[in-house]
Amino acid sequence: MTDVLSPCAGRVIAMVDVPDPVFAEEMVGPGVAIEPAAGPVTVVSPIAGKVLKVMPHAFVVMGDGVGVLVHLGINTVRLDGEGFEVVAEQGSEVAAGDPMITWDPSALPATAGGQDVSPVVPVVLMDAPKGSVSSDAIGGDVVAGDLLFGTA
Numbered sequence: 021m022t023d024v025l026s027p028c029a030g031r032v033i034a035m036v037d038v039p040d041p042v043f044a045e046e047m048v049g050p051g052v053a054i055e056p057a058a059g060p061v062t063v064v065s066p067i068a069g070k071v072l073k074v075m076p077h078a079f080v081v082m083g084d085g086v087g088v089l090v091h092l093g094i095n096t097v098r099l100d101g102e103g104f105e106v107v108a109e110q111g112s113e114v115a116a117g118d119p120m121i122t123w124d125p126s127a128l129p130a131t132a133g134g135q136d137v138s139p140v141v142p143v144v145l146m147d148a149p150k151g152s153v154s155s156d157a158i159g160g161d162v163v164a165g166d167l168l169f170g171t172a
Contacts, residue, residue, distance in 0.1 A: 022086045022171045025116050026162040027063045028141060030056040034158050035142065040094045043142045048089060050153035051144040052168055058126035062107065063092060064164050065114045066143055074110045076101035079120050080146065086171050087146035092123055094140055098133035117165050143168055 026032075031054065038044045038053045065071075069083035077096040080089050092104065105122040108114060125139035145153055148171070155169040162168070 022067055022083050023116075024051075024088055024143065024145065024168050024171065025066045026054060026157075026164055026166045026168050027066045027090045027120070027143060028054060028056050028061050029161075029163045030054040030141070031161050032155065032157040032159065032168065033140070035153075038094065038140055038142055039136070039138045043091070043094070043144070046150045048142075049144040049146045049148050050150055051142060052153065052155045052158060053140050053142045054162065056125040056139050056141055060122065060124040062119045062122045063090060063141070065108070065116055065118045065120055066090060066168065068115045069113070071108050071110050071112050071114055071120075074106055074108050074120065076104035076106055076121065079108065081114060089142070089144040089146055090120070091142045091144070092121060093125065093128060094138035095132055095135040096128070096137060098135055098137070099129075103127055145169075145171060
């Protein structure tokens with residue numbers, strides 16, 4: 021069992037409410053998303069493990085048989101890293117709560133590359149069956165480090 025913790029403060033929403041069909045339909049995997057609080061924030065690792073991939077707008081941490089993707093915003097890949105500062109090193113070991121990326125979700129443009137941009141942060145349990153994540157946190161406010169959901 022792995023506890024997946026909130027990588028940032030904000031309001032927890034169901035994955036189906038993410039404004040991107042790839043996430044909303046759980047094509048990447050099940051999970052929840054966070055409407056982040058306004059202002060600059062350092063996003064932290066939701067689990068302990070190895071940083072498999074880190075990009076300006078997203079990162080993957082592989083824990084004890086569990087991979088978690090944290091994607092900072094929707095269509096933020098189109099910003100080419102502008103507005104994001106990567107703190108973590110790819111390949112490094114991190115503890116839950118270690119700093120990963122700094123950004124300001126309230127400073128995002130409305131569109132980028134002809135696509136709508138949203139600050140919503142999906143937290144995805146990778147390689148898990150669709151619908152396999154449930155969370156009591158949905159609809160509530162969290163701070164970084166609060167429990168989002170557990171894995172079986």
